[in-house]
Amino acid sequence: MNDDDIDGDEERRRVPAELRGYLEELVRRVRAVCGARVVSVVTVGSVALGDYRHGRSDVDVVVVLEPDLPGSALTELARELAHPRLPCPAAGLELVVYGADVAASTSGGAGFLLNLNTGPLLAERADRNPTGAAAFWFVIDRSIAHRAGVTLWGAPARRAIAEPAPAGVFAALRAAVREHADGAGHLADNRVLNGCRAVVFCRTGRWRAKRAAARETAAAEPGFRPLLEAALRSFERPRSAADALPAAEVRAFLAWAGERVEEAAAAAGG
Known part of the structure; x- marks a missing residue:
């Protein structure tokens, strides 16, 4: 995890021990695939709000990228993070990738570049088309990310992800x-x-x-x-x-x- 975080040691302590190695490897793979275009990797949901329950909770992650990433890289990213290629210790991984322009806006739309669901108890999904997606899940997650997100790498969540209107x-x-x-x-x-x-x-x-x-x-x-x-x-x-x-x-x-x-x-x- 990254020294660019504000109060990085405190942030790391908020990540449950059962997830630390997994999330470190997830960040490594995101950076390996996306390179310098990675702006921030943030965990939200139950980890951010301090109520992760191993075996019951999903792990929710938001990735912010410079928006010019080629679509082929998003396909590769979904493949590299899919369970069991990267074994998920939680009930599932719900990972959403946004362009930095959308993440920094107050939009009430879905707006994702990739919506990935994977893991032992989740139906597999790797959706790259936000049209028709239920936007409310994404708006709530961005609000939680802005207010309470735990930065795993890169720019602090509050700086990288705006509060929706x-x-x-x-x-x-x-x-x-x-x-x-x-x-x-x-x-x-x-x-x-x-x-x-x-x-x-x-x-x-x-x-x-x-x-x-x-x-x-x-x-x-x-x-x-x-x-x-x-x-x-x-x-x-x-x-x-x-x-x-x-x-x-x-x-x-x-x-x-x-x-x-x-x-x-x-x-x-x-």
């Missing part, structure tokens, strides 16, 4: 809650905890780790406490052993979370 963040939260309300392809506990994270952001303006957000929401909303505590217990289990939560209660909670997002967006003019 507030209207874009609220639009992303609306879409995220709708996605989890639909439920397709998501574990019930993760749907509930993501709803909590959206609510806490709307109330505080800060991103919290999912479990911390669930505990905070449970304390403030006793009517939802049994569901949120059940989601937290389930989240302690491996993905394959997650509990089934009451579907009607999950829908009711996410409908309520959606209302809180709409209220906060209206108050902020978003």
Whole structure:
């Protein structure tokens, strides 16, 4: 990892021991393929927010490159980082590559050059076309990256990745809650905890780790406490052993979370 980081030793301590060797090798491969065009490599998600759970969490990485990188290099990068060519010790790797121009903008779009999903528990994806992609995942990740990203190499996250405009963040939260309300392809506990994270952001303006957000929401909303505590217990289990939560209660909670997002967006003019 790199001495160009601000408080680099502290940044490195935030990376869980189970991931350090993997992320060091990931950075080495990114630099080997992309050379001097690499601006920054940043980890976001549960690592950045201090709630990585080995065996349950993905590892989320944002790579910022000078935008003139040839497309053939992106194809090579996806191949070099794919599991098991680079064995992923987490549930999966979700890696997004942006051009430095997009990363430095306040755009509410997806805007990626490469969206790579790989790992033992993820469906393989190496998408280079952001058109039609669900932009909200990318907007939320860039917001977290700007505020809390852990710089693995290169320019500090706050300098390389801009905070998306507030209207874009609220639009992303609306879409995220709708996605989890639909439920397709998501574990019930993760749907509930993501709803909590959206609510806490709307109330505080800060991103919290999912479990911390669930505990905070449970304390403030006793009517939802049994569901949120059940989601937290389930989240302690491996993905394959997650509990089934009451579907009607999950829908009711996410409908309520959606209302809180709409209220906060209206108050902020978003």
